[in-house]
Amino acid sequence: MASKPYHHGDLRAALLSAAEAELADRGIEGFSLRSVAKRAGVSHAAPAHHFGDAQGLLTALAAEGFRRFQATLDAREAGAADARDRAVRAGLGYMEFAVARPTLFRLIFSSKKPDFADPEMHEAAEAAYRHLVGLIDDMGGGLADVAALWAMSHGLADLAAGQRMRSLAALSEAERQAVLGDLLRRVLPPVSPVAGSA
Amino acid sequence: MASKPYHHGDLRAALLSAAEAELADRGIEGFSLRSVAKRAGVSHAAPAHHFGDAQGLLTALAAEGFRRFQATLDAREAGAADARDRAVRAGLGYMEFAVARPTLFRLIFSSKKPDFADPEMHEAAEAAYRHLVGLIDDMGGGLADVAALWAMSHGLADLAAGQRMRSLAALSEAERQAVLGDLLRRVLPPVSPVAGSA
DNA sequence: GCCCCATCCTGACAGTGTAAAGATAAATGA
DNA sequence: TCATTTATCTTTACACTGTCAGGATGGGGC
Numbered sequence: 001m002a003s004k005p006y007h008h009g010d011l012r013a014a015l016l017s018a019a020e021a022e023l024a025d026r027g028i029e030g031f032s033l034r035s036v037a038k039r040a041g042v043s044h045a046a047p048a049h050h051f052g053d054a055q056g057l058l059t060a061l062a063a064e065g066f067r068r069f070q071a072t073l074d075a076r077e078a079g080a081a082d083a084r085d086r087a088v089r090a091g092l093g094y095m096e097f098a099v100a101r102p103t104l105f106r107l108i109f110s111s112k113k114p115d116f117a118d119p120e121m122h123e124a125a126e127a128a129y130r131h132l133v134g135l136i137d138d139m140g141g142g143l144a145d146v147a148a149l150w151a152m153s154h155g156l157a158d159l160a161a162g163q164r165m166r167s168l169a170a171l172s173e174a175e176r177q178a179v180l181g182d183l184l185r186r187v188l189p190p191v192s193p194v195a196g197s198a
Numbered sequence: 199m200a201s202k203p204y205h206h207g208d209l210r211a212a213l214l215s216a217a218e219a220e221l222a223d224r225g226i227e228g229f230s231l232r233s234v235a236k237r238a239g240v241s242h243a244a245p246a247h248h249f250g251d252a253q254g255l256l257t258a259l260a261a262e263g264f265r266r267f268q269a270t271l272d273a274r275e276a277g278a279a280d281a282r283d284r285a286v287r288a289g290l291g292y293m294e295f296a297v298a299r300p301t302l303f304r305l306i307f308s309s310k311k312p313d314f315a316d317p318e319m320h321e322a323a324e325a326a327y328r329h330l331v332g333l334i335d336d337m338g339g340g341l342a343d344v345a346a347l348w349a350m351s352h353g354l355a356d357l358a359a360g361q362r363m364r365s366l367a368a369l370s371e372a373e374r375q376a377v378l379g380d381l382l383r384r385v386l387p388p389v390s391p392v393a394g395s396a
Numbered sequence: 397g398c399c400c401c402a403t404c405c406t407g408a409c410a411g412t413g414t415a416a417a418g419a420t421a422a423a424t425g426a
Numbered sequence: 427t428c429a430t431t432t433a434t435c436t437t438t439a440c441a442c443t444g445t446c447a448g449g450a451t452g453g454g455g456c
Contacts (some may be wrong), residue, residue, distance in 0.1 A: 002208075011404085014208050020236060027310050028227075029226075029227060029309065029310060029311055032442085032443065032444090033443080033444060033445095034336055034442080034443065034444080035443095037223050038375060040407085042404070043404065043405045043406075043442095044405090044444090045404080045405070045406080045407095045445080045446085046403085046404055046405075047401080048404095048445075049403060049404070050403090051360070053444075053445070054443095055446065056413080061269060068430095099286055101393055106308060109356075109362070110304060110308045110356065111227065112225050112227055113222065113227055144377050144380065144381065146365070147354075147363060147365060147377070147381060148350075148365060148384060150353070150357065150363070151347075151353035151354040151357060151381065152223060152350050152355055152385070153353070153355060154353040154355070155348070155350055155351070155352040155353025155356065156345075156349040156351035158308065158352060158353065158356050159228065159309070159348065159349060159352055162307065164307070165348070166347060166348075167341050167344065167345060168345060169284050177431095179345070182342065182443090183346050183349065183385070184435085186346060186384055186385050187350070187381070187384050209434080209435085228414090230411085230412070231412080231413065231414090232411080232413080233412095240434065240435070241436050241437075242398095242412095242413090242436090243414080243415090243434055243435080243436070243437080243438095244434080244436080246413095246415085246435095247415075247434060247435070248434090251413075251414070252413065252414090252449080302407065316438085
């Protein structure tokens with residue numbers, strides 16, 4: 001291995017990775033571009049060529065984060081019994097991502113630093129929204145039901161990311177999943193009367 | 199009036215006011231202590247004496263913001279017909295505050311800059327939580343119901359603060375209130391069978 | 397083999413938060 | 427009343443930040 005070649009090879013990916021680590025360490029408000037560069041082992045001005053400015057880096061990271069967010073939901077939805085179960089699993093995935101990567105979650109949903117008009121970013125956000133609408137559509141719900149599932153999932157996730165909901169944190173993993181599932185089911189549209197059981 | 203006395207008179211309050219304006223203008227991530235001082239017409243180091251550092255100022259502002267947040271809920275709850283109505287009104291007040299002062303809302307709920315261990319801040323937050331628990335208590339609900347109302351209110355509010363929920367923004371004020379009321383009612387515990395009407 | 401240019405570095409500048417030390421005026425106490 | 431203490435505010439300085447301009451390096455196209 002060359003000890004320190006002038007050209008990095010894949011600096012763009014390395015910077016994104018370093019930026020994510022930096023974000024997790026110092027939080028989104030303590031984020032430093034120079035520190036990211038140092039972490040990646042390059043000069044402080046190196047990121048400029050790949051991302052323009054700090055906003056460019058954070059925008060690229062946010063777009064990547066959005067796609068991973070959606071991937072987390074998709075993974076959870078796999079193996080769902082029906083449309084309602086899939087919606088509940090999506091909500092649990094929403095929370096799972098927020099808890100696992102709180103700062104990345106906040107970068108995507110509660111920060112003004114990324115440029116949301118950026119095509120890549122915009123497309124990732126739209127795809128997630130279309131997916132959510134599809135979930136509700138599959139159980140015959142409407143716009144209000146979309147808002148209901150989104151708000152409940154997002155509220156739980158954001159409070160969890162900020163470690164505000166201590167009552168839930170005290171539960172065991174199994175108990176928490178059960179309670180959260182119950183909360184999510186509350187907001188789903190009533191079961192279709194045709195297929196209603198019991 | 200003296201054109202520029204050496205002593206301000208009530209610099210602490212003036213700085214808090216300037217900080218809130220600064221927050222609204224440049225956002226929480228673009229917040230600058232020197233800019234706040236300039237806005238208040240004093241030197242850049244003047245805030246240090248009253249608040250220690252930037253975190254001190256933002257902590258004081260967050261505590262004040264938390265009390266105003268609770269006041270907004272209280273105002274909305276006044277004149278409620280019953281416990282359920284009061285809970286719904288509290289949720290609408292939650293959103294009202296988030297929409298009216300998005301950056302202050304984010305400072306309180308989604309920022310790491312304020313010191314949440316600060317006694318004044320901690321008490322303001324605890325008071326708001328006790329109030330929420332009281333709302334649910336009055337209708338015979340439990341911890342899960344507290345989480346439900348909080349998560350739904352917070353989710354709606356945070357999405358609104360970030361202008362993420364466009365479908366609701368398109369509605370008229372009356373329509374929006376009706377939809378939001380419906381969403382909040384979904385998460386409340388079932389009506390007590392004893393007093394259940396119709 | 398030569399040149400172009402993408403890539404990365406060095407140096408500079410304005411702006412940031414914070415600490416130290418000085419200036420001012422209000423409050424205190426005799 | 428007047429000297430002294432104390433609270434308040436300013437000035438100065440330093441390390442750090444993001445961004446820009448210009449220079450160094452070396453891989454790829456011809």
